[in-house]
Amino acid sequence: MEFDEVINTRYSVRGYLDKEVEKEKLNYVLKAATIAPTGVNFQPFKVYVIDTKKNKEALREVYPAEWFTQAPYVLCVVSLKDKAWVRKYDNKNISDIDATIVMDHIILAATSVGLGTCYIAAFNPQKAREFLKLEDNEEPVLFTPLGYGNAEPRDTPRKEVDEFTVYL
Incomplete structure (x- = not known):
């Protein structure tokens, strides 16, 4: 699938088939996480x-x-x-930004091989921490289902470029 097709066909899938994901596709999606850019790598x-x-x-x-x-x-x-880059000017820890970029790579890679996903940020963080048995330095940032979609995209109007672009 060409990149334009990936970004134009990706949508938040809110229904999935009871169908296994092939190991090769899962590995492809996980490999995409390894090449996501992160602060100072x-x-x-x-x-x-x-x-x-x-x-x-x-x-x-x-x-x-x-x-x-x-x-x-x-x-x-x-x-x-505790392993993320921190901006020296204001001590901004960018671990959440890095994790979001990783999830974006995962989601776009999944789309490119015909799998559905949906960004989930509206989860219960305490339940997530307990379930995943996370340490204090670990933060759950995003979840997504991963499988074959069984739901049509919802109408999600998008802003025009000139509505969010500022030229200086």
Whole structure:
């Protein structure tokens, strides 16, 4: 799939088929995480690959939407705050930015091989921390189901370029 097609066909999938994801496709998606740019290339993240059939109830506590656990996997990108680059001017730790870029690579790679995803930030962070058994320096940033979509895209109007662009 060409890049233009990937970015123009990707949508938030809110329904999945009961169909396994091929190991090659899962590995391709995970490989995309390894090449995501991060501050100073510190790569301060982990990706949790969660089997939904084995963890359905725990995942429902993290995010209760029924479709969230329909796909065979749910992925979670966790930032490692103590391993991230920190901007010296204001001490901004960019671990959450790095983790978001990683998830974006995952989602675009998944789209390119015919898999559906949906960015999930509206999850219960405490339940996520408990389920994933995270350390204090680890923060769950984003989740996504990963599987074959079984839902049509919703109408999501987009701003025109001139509505958000500022030229100086």
